Amino acid sequence: MNIPVRKYDAVIVGAGGAGLRAAIQLSESGLSTAVLTKVFPTRSHTVAAQGGVAASLGNSEEDHWHWHMYDTVKGSDWLGDQDAIEFMCRRANEVVVELEHYGMPFDRTDEGKIYQRPFGGHMSHFGEKPVRRSCAAADRTGHAMLHAMYQRNVRANTQFLVEWMALDLLRDRDGRVVGVTAMEMESGELFVLHAKAVLLATGGAGRVFYSSTNAFINTGDGLGMAARAGIPLEDMEFWQFHPTGVAGAGVLITEGVRGEGGILRNASGERFMERYAPNAKDLASRDVVSRAMVTEIKEGRGCGTNKDYVLLDITHLDPKTIMMRLPGIREISIQFAGVDPIKDPIPVVPTAHYMMGGIPTNFRGEVVMPVNGVDQPVPGLYAAGECACASVHGANRLGTNSLLDLLVFGKSSGESTVEYIRKEVRAHPDLPHEAIELSRARLARLDAQRDGARVHDVREKLQRTMQDHCGVFRFADMLKQGVSKILDVEKDVASTEISDKSRVFNTARLEALELDNLVEVAKASLVSADGRKESRGAHVRDDAVDSPQCPNGRNDAEWLKHSLWYRDGNRLEYKPVQLQPLSVDTIELKKRAY
Amino acid sequence: MDAALNRLRWQCRRGMLELDLLLTAYFDARGASWSLAEREQFARLLDYDDTELWALLNGQTQSGDVGEQGLVERVRAQSPVRGSEVSISYPRGTS
Numbered sequence: 258m259n260i261p262v263r264k265y266d267a268v269i270v271g272a273g274g275a276g277l278r279a280a281i282q283l284s285e286s287g288l289s290t291a292v293l294t295k296v297f298p299t300r301s302h303t304v305a306a307q308g309g310v311a312a313s314l315g316n317s318e319e320d321h322w323h324w325h326m327y328d329t330v331k332g333s334d335w336l337g338d339q340d341a342i343e344f345m346c347r348r349a350n351e352v353v354v355e356l357e358h359y360g361m362p363f364d365r366t367d368e369g370k371i372y373q374r375p376f377g378g379h380m381s382h383f384g385e386k387p388v389r390r391s392c393a394a395a396d397r398t399g400h401a402m403l404h405a406m407y408q409r410n411v412r413a414n415t416q417f418l419v420e421w422m423a424l425d426l427l428r429d430r431d432g433r434v435v436g437v438t439a440m441e442m443e444s445g446e447l448f449v450l451h452a453k454a455v456l457l458a459t460g461g462a463g464r465v466f467y468s469s470t471n472a473f474i475n476t477g478d479g480l481g482m483a484a485r486a487g488i489p490l491e492d493m494e495f496w497q498f499h500p501t502g503v504a505g506a507g508v509l510i511t512e513g514v515r516g517e518g519g520i521l522r523n524a525s526g527e528r529f530m531e532r533y534a535p536n537a538k539d540l541a542s543r544d545v546v547s548r549a550m551v552t553e554i555k556e557g558r559g560c561g562t563n564k565d566y567v568l569l570d571i572t573h574l575d576p577k578t579i580m581m582r583l584p585g586i587r588e589i590s591i592q593f594a595g596v597d598p599i600k601d602p603i604p605v606v607p608t609a610h611y612m613m614g615g616i617p618t619n620f621r622g623e624v625v626m627p628v629n630g631v632d633q634p635v636p637g638l639y640a641a642g643e644c645a646c647a648s649v650h651g652a653n654r655l656g657t658n659s660l661l662d663l664l665v666f667g668k669s670s671g672e673s674t675v676e677y678i679r680k681e682v683r684a685h686p687d688l689p690h691e692a693i694e695l696s697r698a699r700l701a702r703l704d705a706q707r708d709g710a711r712v713h714d715v716r717e718k719l720q721r722t723m724q725d726h727c728g729v730f731r732f733a734d735m736l737k738q739g740v741s742k743i744l745d746v747e748k749d750v751a752s753t754e755i756s757d758k759s760r761v762f763n764t765a766r767l768e769a770l771e772l773d774n775l776v777e778v779a780k781a782s783l784v785s786a787d788g789r790k791e792s793r794g795a796h797v798r799d800d801a802v803d804s805p806q807c808p809n810g811r812n813d814a815e816w817l818k819h820s821l822w823y824r825d826g827n828r829l830e831y832k833p834v835q836l837q838p839l840s841v842d843t844i845e846l847k848k849r850a851y
Numbered sequence: 852m853d854a855a856l857n858r859l860r861w862q863c864r865r866g867m868l869e870l871d872l873l874l875t876a877y878f879d880a881r882g883a884s885w886s887l888a889e890r891e892q893f894a895r896l897l898d899y900d901d902t903e904l905w906a907l908l909n910g911q912t913q914s915g916d917v918g919e920q921g922l923v924e925r926v927r928a929q930s931p932v933r934g935s936e937v938s939i940s941y942p943r944g945t946s
Contacts, residue, residue: 296862297898300865302867303866303900304865304866305867399866400900472864472865472870472871473868473875474864474866506868506872508868582897585909587911588910589869592869592873593872593930759854761857762857762861763853763857764857764861
């Protein structure tokens with residue numbers, strides 16, 4: 258059977274913020290660029306980003322990229338690479354102004370400048386006092402960004418392959434990436450997209466958790482593709498959680514609810530935060546609240562049949578206050594928890610929100626992997642946005658840096674791709690047929706499978722394993738068990754069966770293919786989390802606690818290094834953190850405290 | 852399911868989890884029994900941008916079209932979860 262081949266200069270996988278930004282760079286350089294995407298570009302998960310984009314424009318008060326850099330390094334708990342962080346913070350103003358020129362409707366000051374709001378963790382003078390740094394378009398920043406960049410791409414003649422799913426990277430014997438295999442949903446047909454370079458911008462993978470704020474499309478497709486092609490995944494133990502997602506659904510309940518007087522209660526109705534944070538109580542920081550909730554659940558004080566959630570109670574508030582100040586939350590609670598919070602408390606659990614790790618890149622957006630201990634670019638492969646790990650977020654991400662990440666590294670990866678194609682590739686390299694065969698075999702296996710496992714059941718087992726064993730607060734014994742459980746799940750993934758074998762828009766087939774990617778992300782996360790014997794940023798272990806030698810359980814002497822998980826052998830390697838910025842002095846290690 | 856209906860199911864996948872949950876739950880409950888007109892009406896609803904659709908489905912805004920507003924109300928009424936048993940709220944896949 259011949260698989261149809263289409264040729265482009267570059268193929269971008271994913272049309273969220275990072276993919277669209279990179280595509281502008283490529284198409285405006287005159288290269289033929291295809292962007293393939295599972296959903297229409299403006300329906301990418303970037304649409305859910307409301308907070309804004311950080312840039313030290315200084316429009317409202319004095320600000321400086323170096324202060325932003327300091328906040329980012331501190332937020333990362335010193336695991337972020339300081340060269341990439343300097344690069345991102347220095348380039349923030351440029352990419353935000355460019356976006357404005359693309360037509361982004363930023364909120365404005367009376368003088369017509371971009372209006373900037375305060376945001377948690379944004380400080381001036383190296384952590385001294387809060388500063389207004391976040392640039393937003395009302396509460397629709399992500400949405401407005403996607404629209405502005407999509408229009409710019411239309412103008413630049415970017416070719417969109419909408420409702421296509423990429424399956425595998427095509428990497429030749431020399432390690433060069435020369436395209437992808439992809440399925441067109443409308444025909445169900447497999448294609449080869451032959452390219453001089455490929456850029457992955459597939460976003461996050463929050464669907465590995467049972468409770469996640471991520472949309473269904475966030476299945477880590479780029480990470481699965483990279484892992485299957487022999488490329489390691491970096492720092493996958495680091496996931497940011499939000500304390501209050503609606504239990505079971507994952508939909509976010511904003512922190513404003515606790516600000517208005519919401520109280521967290523366990524199964525016996527106790528206001529348990531009084532025991533964990535006697536002063537701040539329910540208004541303690543995200544980490545503290547999340548860990549207290551998990552401790553309550555783990556010690557058997559959770560609510561419901563499975564004792565697996567706690568309650569967020571606002572029934573003591575005046576219904577008029579709820580209707581006036583929290584109408585959206587009441588609506589969410591009724592729709593996704595079946596509970597009117599005026600009468601009954603809302604079931605909530607800590608919920609996975611953002612993946613700090615990903616496909617290892619440098620600040621130029623080149624995918625890198627160590628060769629004899631030194632990072633070398635994988636020729637022809639680039640990555641940007643949440644799927645990539647530059648690493649600017651390190652062990653925890655600073656709010657509003659996710660949109661900045663996708664603008665800065667979307668642009669830099671695009672620039673690097675253009676340079677590579679212009680200087681290094683004269684013609685399309687030959688296609689590696691064995692790599693194409695891998696995709697065909699995956700599809701053939703799925704069509705032929707009998708007596709296999711149901712995709713829904715396997716996915717739920719995977720999500721529950723991640724939720725129970727690799728959640729916001731980690732326990733040494735649970736991590737070990739989790740690693741062994743996920744290897745069992747992997748066996749089920751290899752034998753999934755779909756009853757519907759139709760070709761056109763077969764969601765069942767697509768979900769089975771997504772599961773192949775989710776399982777790589779889950780293995781990487783559990784193995785990396787089990788491996789890292791310290792607490793740092795979002796990775797918090799019960800056996801690595803605060804001590805004079807290890808503040809907050811962070812052990813710089815042994816663990817100031819990035820994890821690299823390899824699919825082959827399910828093994829870990831480590832590489833040093835880049836502590837040397839590009840032009841300024843290193844931001845020296847100290848205890849992370851707010 | 853036929854191809855056109857399959858396509859609508861895929862297009863219930865959006866950028867926001869809230870929409871994924873609501874649209875998928877409604878589709879799974881009703882999609883198979885739709886008339887052609889009902890399908891077309893649902894397809895038109897899916898044409899909205901995510902933020903506009905969410906504003907409709909969480910009651911912030913109302914559609915000027917009476918028929919469409921009726922559909923919005925039906926989607927809203929088909930919440931993905933009912934009662935306090937939360938473990939059923941994760942939408943079931945198609946496979």
